[in-house]
Amino acid sequence: MRLNTHEWGSGDRIAVLVHGIMSDHRTWRKVGPALAERGYRVIAVDLRGHGASPRGEGPAPVDRYGPELFAQDLVDTLPVGADLAIGHSLGGLALLDAVDRLKPARAVYSDPAWKFAQPGLFTPSAFTLFKRASREQIKLLSPRWEEVDVDVELATVAAWDEDSALALAGHQEPTGLPGAPAVPSLVQLPGRSFLITPEDAEELRGLGYEVRTVEDSGHTIHRDDHEGFMASLDGWI
Template sequence: MRLHTREWGTGDRVALLVHGIMSDHRSWRSVGPALAARGYRVIAVDLRGHGASPRGEGATPVDRYAPERFADDLVETLPAGAELALGHSLGGLTLLHAVERLRPARAVYSDPAWKFARPGVFDPGIFTQFKRAGRTQIAALNPRWSAADVDDELATLADWDPDSALALSALADRAELPGTAPAVPSLVQVAGRGFVIAPEDAERLRGLGYEVRTVAGAGHTIHRDDLPGFLASLDGWL
């Protein structure tokens, strides 16, 4: 599936941005221009079932929104060999499935949803409850977001297919960290107030060859909670 994209900048270097669940390219409203100012041509996608991209097709949510489907779409839509590929949350899971084919020079996984489910603790199907979230609820859950970020979240929720969350719920038994060394030099950003990458996970990833950096005080969507901290944690990777 060819995905809808948004671009910033005209630099010689290419950066690819892949958003998280419930969101779309608008999540990167501050990151795109910041990377363009550093000399990149930035390409952000809307994953299937998100933003202006098509909905998935198939009989079940898993048929429509399995991680492999998302990854195949990236490979079909984005150029291989970019200097940088960055995926947040579901985007980090998607990028992991696509990275060997996209072969960027560097990959950054921002609080990636590799362990998107914790049986008996967290079911990603809960995200369907946010489909009709209002401004007050979004602002309360994300007190460090700007008003513009809250506006964008309302707009992206309206364009989001919640079956993508049901697909992850159905695949909960597959939720696991990578088991092998990274295919390309890779950084994992961990949200200091996040919940998807535990300290023991970070140690396991370091043992596999990933660099791991924590952005203290930031919630799961690091680039919206603390843009300066997000960019500072990319020192040496941009």
């Protein structure tokens, strides 16, 4: 599937951005311009079932959505050999499954959804509750966000097909940590990740990933602490 994309900048280097579940390219409203200022042409996708991209096809949610489909869509849409690829949460899972085909020079996985540190904490049914979240609830859950980020969250959730969460029911325990990185890779974590444990982080380092932590942030690092997010990319962008 060819995905909807949004671009910033016209530099000689290419960066691709892949958002997490319930979101779309608008989540990168600060990151895209910041990378463009550093000389990148930035391409951000809307995953299938998100933003302005097509919905999945098939009789059941599992037929329309799934990690392998999200990954294939990236291969169908994005250029091979980008200088930088960043995937957040579900986007980190999709990017991992596509990285050997996309072959970016460097990959950054921002609190990737490779496994759950606390199984059962976030279930597909819990994700679908966000479809009806109010502004006040979003602000309570993400107190560091600017008002415009709350506006973006309300808009992206409204555009999101909640069946994509239901389809992931069978993937609540993904296969686990990946093997050695296919390309030089950074794993970026918040101070307390519900996806990657400290033990996982040490295992990832042993596998050859660089692991950095942005302490004063939650799962959506780039919106909780944009400056910390960008600083943690030093040497990778």
